[in-house]
Amino acid sequence: MGRVIAIANQKGGVGKTTTSINLSAALAERGKKVLVIDTDPQGNTTSGFGLDKNELENSIYELMIGECTIDEAIQKNVVEDLDGVDIIPSNVNLAAVEIELIDADQKEFILREAISKVKDNYDFIVIDCPPSLSMLTVNAMTTANTVLVPIQCEYYALEGLSQLVHTVNLVRDRLNPELEMEGVVFTMFDSRTNLSLQVVENVKEHIQENVYKTIIPRNIRLAEAPSYGLPINIYEPKSAGAEAYRLLADEVIERKFD
Numbered sequence: 178m179g180r181v182i183a184i185a186n187q188k189g190g191v192g193k194t195t196t197s198i199n200l201s202a203a204l205a206e207r208g209k210k211v212l213v214i215d216t217d218p219q220g221n222t223t224s225g226f227g228l229d230k231n232e233l234e235n236s237i238y239e240l241m242i243g244e245c246t247i248d249e250a251i252q253k254n255v256v257e258d259l260d261g262v263d264i265i266p267s268n269v270n271l272a273a274v275e276i277e278l279i280d281a282d283q284k285e286f287i288l289r290e291a292i293s294k295v296k297d298n299y300d301f302i303v304i305d306c307p308p309s310l311s312m313l314t315v316n317a318m319t320t321a322n323t324v325l326v327p328i329q330c331e332y333y334a335l336e337g338l339s340q341l342v343h344t345v346n347l348v349r350d351r352l353n354p355e356l357e358m359e360g361v362v363f364t365m366f367d368s369r370t371n372l373s374l375q376v377v378e379n380v381k382e383h384i385q386e387n388v389y390k391t392i393i394p395r396n397i398r399l400a401e402a403p404s405y406g407l408p409i410n411i412y413e414p415k416s417a418g419a420e421a422y423r424l425l426a427d428e429v430i431e432r433k434f435d
């Protein structure tokens with residue numbers, strides 16, 4: 178059975194989308210079959226895989242409000258030179274979903290229900306969450322087996338983390354008893370400054386969660402790749418960023434949950 182990983186942190190700009198795209202592509206490079214689900218109305222994962230978010234016939238929005246089927250929502254093999262990455266894309270339409278579904282039954286489980294039919298077709302399902310602890314993030318967490326939290330190596334790294342862990346605990350207690358912490362991954366590590374190192378040490382001291390050994394460096398190629406609509410392992414396969422996400426993928430594959 179596959180593993181569903183929600184990439185969450187209510188802070189924006191910490192590397193959720195970059196990790197969703199490049200971890201997924203690295204898992205596919207290792208021969209895994211991956212479904213990426215973009216649940217952020219900003220649609221950056223969608224455009225990062227080269228899709229025009231303004232030209233989507235179907236998206237996570239149509240899927241969640243019941244206007245398309247799961248098969249219609251999935252775009253298969255989205256990376257030309259890499260087998261095994263499918264995506265459910267997103268765009269700004271998704272911003273309305275919370276209001277539209279306000280009276281829906283079981284609204285915390287809409288995504289889980291929607292993808293249940295295809296779940297077993299994949300080794301990994303990676304859900305990119307929006308920068309909030311909204312209904313969309315809760316839907317991601319009820320669908321997920323684990324939550325992976327990217328933490329940016331900057332001064333306020335710990336801010337909001339306890340709130341996120343609290344949300345994960347609430348979802349586990351009330352909605353999804355199987356939910357576990359996949360762990361924390363440090364992003365945008367800058368080896369030229371002491372600050373990055375201090376942040377890593379400080380966060381490690383303050384959290385109980387699993388911390389991935391792989392640390393994602395700050396790498397300009399990672400920032401450039403989305404504008405070409407490519408994951409880093411296709412855009413610049415030998416870059417430090419590509420290597421780091423390969424190592425992270427290996428660790429994620431190695432880490433077993435019951």
Ligand SMILES: Nc1ncnc2c1ncn2[C@@H]1O[C@H](COP(=O)(O)OP(=O)(O)O)[C@@H](O)[C@H]1O
Pocket residue numbers: 188189190191192193194195196221308364365366393394395396397399400401418
């Ligand atoms: N390791 C990295 N090195 C350089 N730039 C990065 C790295 N990770 C993310 N970025 C850039 O930082 C910005 C925020 O990253 P993003 O993944 O979109 O964060 P989030 O999804 O959490 O908002 C983006 O412009 C992205 O290209």
Ligand SMILES: [Mg+2]
Pocket residue numbers: 193194195217221306
């Ligand atoms: Mg994002």
